[in-house]
Amino acid sequence: MSETITATSEAAPAAPTSPAASTAPVQHLSMQQALNRALDEILAASPKTVVFGEDCGQLGGVFRITDGLQAKHGEGRVFDTPLAESGILGMSVGLAMAGFHPIPEVQFDGFAYPAINQIVCQIARMNYRSRGTLPMRITLRVPSFGGIRAPEHHGESLEALFAHVPGLKVVSPSDPHDAYHLLKYAVSRPDPVIFMEPKSRYWQKGPVTFRPETPDAGTADAGEPPEAGLTGARVVREGRHVTLVAWGAMVARCLQVAELAAEDGIDVEVLDLRWLKPIDAPALVASAGKTRRAVVVHEAPLTSGLGAEVAQLITQGCFDTLKAPVERVTGFDVPYPSGDLEDEYLPNIDRILFGIQRVLEYRRG
């Protein structure tokens, strides 16, 4: 009941998504290293990209995601801002209007709240307002979710809030490989992307597959074709009996659950949703349509969470084939609790196993 993410998170690495994975060079990196490397390559590839936020410069960010980047790329490209989130995001709007590709950071998820006005009323709407003449090519990096026993406001799950806002796209990587590639992909796109980094996974290592021909080539330039396989969800473990849908740190946990369930002969499929907006509905329907049972797992509170959206998409696409209503295993409708209660709050292995049991044992009428 009291297992923590850090103690048990060396889950089986996910299958690399690169199309040429077999011949591509592979390195074992932590997510922090993978993100740092991606930013380094992005900055090198496009002079229009700028990385900034609180303590992003000399310190390299409190999570060291921007470590060494200022020394390498200069203070014009990587800089510290005054301590003001609305300022950081509002400034991003103007930089994007001036043709730059801002990659701002808010230090912790809970501090995106002071910037909500700029994110929702400005960044999300400027393209619409300007009839597409002022694209907001902004990638907002948000160290997200809980699991590190941090103080209040350092462990929020804002995905439903962001995904609900027209004009924003939201993505969350679950391992170093995806972190590297999804960040590069997000920065290459012309729309604002909220990039939710699962901070409890920053230090977990995993294989990162680079492009075979040009392992270090940046993808930050406009016009680069979308990386195959990065735009939707991915099946990180195939199974026949039930689909677990998760994102961020919960993917690794669901993989652990799948291992345990396998000992009881339950064959669990794990789908990493990755994009929380737009949601890859066909992938959900394909997986749940095959297994005929689905459980959504997320850290955010239950009510009006993304689990409801996922459940509806599955229900709509697989109503006739489903053997049970889609189940949800989530955080509770409470403010994020203090560290000692974190393991009670976050979906843990037992609660996810119970969720699986509920869909397996469901009886009609």
Added chain:
Amino acid sequence: MDTTPTLVADDAAPLTHEQLRELYSLMAAVRQLDTAAVAWQRQGIIPGYAPELGQEAAQVGSGYAVDKSRDFVFPTYREMGVARAMGLDMVGYMSTHKATWHGGMYNPLESRFAPIQAVVAGSVLHAVGWAHGQTLSGKPAGELGAAMTYFGDGASSQGDVHEAMNFAAVMKAPVVFFIQNNGWAISVPTERQVAGGSVAARAAGYGIPAVQVDGNDVAAVFEATRNAFAHARSGNGPVVIEAMTYRRGPHSTADDPGRYRTLDEERTDAGEDPLERHRARLLADGTADEAFFAAAHQAAQDEEEAIRAGIEALGPRPGSEMFDLVFQETTPALESQAAAWREESEHV
């Protein structure tokens, strides 16, 4: 201790007679169009409008100093006179008030006029970001473009304004903060809105040079703005201008100023009418004569009629724009919502 930093002096020549006359013509055009827009609202031609009666000098004087080849303006919802002084397409500008659109100019990059902003102080930070982009672009001082951001005394209470001034000062961003202090934030007078004496007074706290200017004197506003631009474009960082003026009409066509001030107060507090004042000056120094004023007002009337015709001719925007303009790259969910909308509203 005197903490007020000084503005780098501008050595530009005084206004020519031609420019002084042009400033009058612009104010006349703005007064005419502004008055007409209120009438159009009463006639049901447009659903709503935010008048600027009395603010013509503040808007025309500052807008006239903008160099559209390099500067960028970040307006609020009340900068019709700035748009006109910048020579923008006024039918396009008015389409927002007609409610065919709520974005202001269709192409802000071309017009150098950012979308009309309903969130007070919302775009003040955008100006700082845009201006910092000028710095990052590596242009030498003197060739920089400057951002000019407009806001009111009410908006100056917003945290974003303070963040913006601090950011701009720390980054030495070429920004002109142009406060139109028209005495009111809807019903709340400046003295119940602004602590610290004035908005300009706050600039000292950020180490930003500030000037308070008579906002009813178009030439003074122009010169203050030109100085501020010169300072900012030379790489000296931001400037705060507080133009003291008075909103003579209602806050918007939905407002009833009789609930918070009397007509007598309005008359005594409003100060000199900016058009009358400039007219008297031009007459006194022989820069213009009655024939000039008559021609200016006739031109303003003709212009207003042409704009009204343009507005009446504006059809509704195609509904599909609702879906098409959300993203540069649309999403499957939006595509299917658009398809359902087409089908269900028989737009196929």
